[in-house]
Amino acid sequence: MSEAVAPAPGKGSRGGGGLSLRRKRALIPLLFVLPGLAWLVLFYVIPIVSQVWVSTQTGNPDDGFVQTWNFAVYPEAVSEYLPQLGRSFLYAGIATLACLIISFPLAYFIAFKAGRWRNLMLLLVILPFFTSLIVRVVAWQTLLADDSFIVDALKAIGILGADGRLLATTFAVIAGITYNFLPFMVLPLYASLERMDRTLLEAASDLYASKLTAFRKVTLPLAAPGIFAGTLLTFIPAIGDYINAQLLGTPNQFMIGNVIQSQYLTVREYPTAAALSFVVMVIVLVLIAIALRFVSTRQLSEAAAS
């Protein structure tokens, strides 16, 4: 963390504090973080690490599981569910790319062309996401259903064959994921474009750069942190998504999240589920570690909360 820190209130204003007072002051931030930090350690760090403990047990749901340090579960689980694992990355990757293609012109328009409509447009981007996620996915079921107006229209213009359908296809699942994560792409893109120094574009045009060259050599590089943050914020949660595959797809579209969910909650094969979820976590941590070489935690977390 490199940002400047404001002086602690009162620091230096009262002279003879003495050692005990100074020590008391040093304790204050620790007291402040302790409850929150304890919550995260107890209900985030330990649970994540304990996945290893759960995964290496053997047994069955009826008689219970005992710890046998059976690490063989990892290669077994991964090879058994390799299609779902691969599909997760493939779908998340395509959806991220689709998000980028849809979002970039939108973010560009909001940042540079929207003028006084800017705040309204930003609001419109976020607003749909204040209805329940599940209800939105169910609404997509309605929109993509076999007799919906979208399917009828696509049939009428010949994009979809007479017996073609959208619901329960790979397309529907990827489209659903794209829809769900769109704001996570738009907002960081917008933030990086909006922060851009516009005089640089004027400088480029003064130096006889064409619009396209200026875009390629000035706008795009300056938007790179936003593209990067948006990609990460879309791709990582998309890997774990299982609602879209569940409600808009068929078992042929199931992703790793569907497997973890059914292994934990339906089949109650806890070790396999824990192993798979730990594998996903490790992959995500690696991705974040790579990402942090390019942008700061701060940029990422602010993009995440925007």
Added chain:
Amino acid sequence: MRTTADKLRNLVLGTWSILAIIFLFLPIFVIVMFSFNDNQGRFNFTWQGFTLKHWKEPFAVAGLGEAMGTSIAIALLTTLIAVALGTFVALALVRYRWRGRGATGGLIFLPLATPEVVLGAALLGWFLTMGLVRGFVTVLIAHVMFTLGYVVITVRARLEGMDTHIEEAAADLGANQATTLWKITLPLLAPGLAAAALLSFAISIDDFVVSNFTAGQTVTFPLFVYGAARQGVPPQVNVFATAILVIVIGLMFANLAWQRRAARREGIPVPEAKPLGV
């Protein structure tokens, strides 16, 4: 000077943007529209005529009202706990230097970057190991865990934009740290706290994935909808979803107006209308 090429490009950009926003709103139109659908039988997939009957009897479906009540209770408690814990973490991160500050910032960020299915699975595994019975309390624990980071980030942003001189003046006038915090810092922080509260409430009430893993027999609104999705979602669900949307929009505008007024009073050039105050 605007060339034809420029105009054409702007037209294409504008059209693309409007289409993207229509895409974003398509399911919202469906949700609102089908809350007025005079559906026959269980399914609410095709339009069969306008009616207000679902709005008049939102509690006609067994279990839905209870689920909504549970969701609201969990979201309120989550908001209360997460804002309380998160505000102090943010204060420590912004106002003090201490060892472990960087690491704490990283840890706060991690749950936001973890796929929800991993959060849910990890908590379920942990609760099973501990022999905890899953229900209301375990969902609450989980929701506080993953909203905490959002609170910290929101409050931190507000704290950093705040004038420290008033706090220093209070200290110079002999106010101790607790008094300064209570009488100066927290009131100045209020709009940020409101934004953080709104955000955690919205995230909590909408959560499906983590609740799916940690709820046991407890049913929240998203869990009810998911369960109903297999046999046909009743239109009352659309009524509730629409109502939540309207309430959230109302709260958002209220908070925005409040932030603007507070900003004018303080003379701080506050972020022009970022919808959540983030």
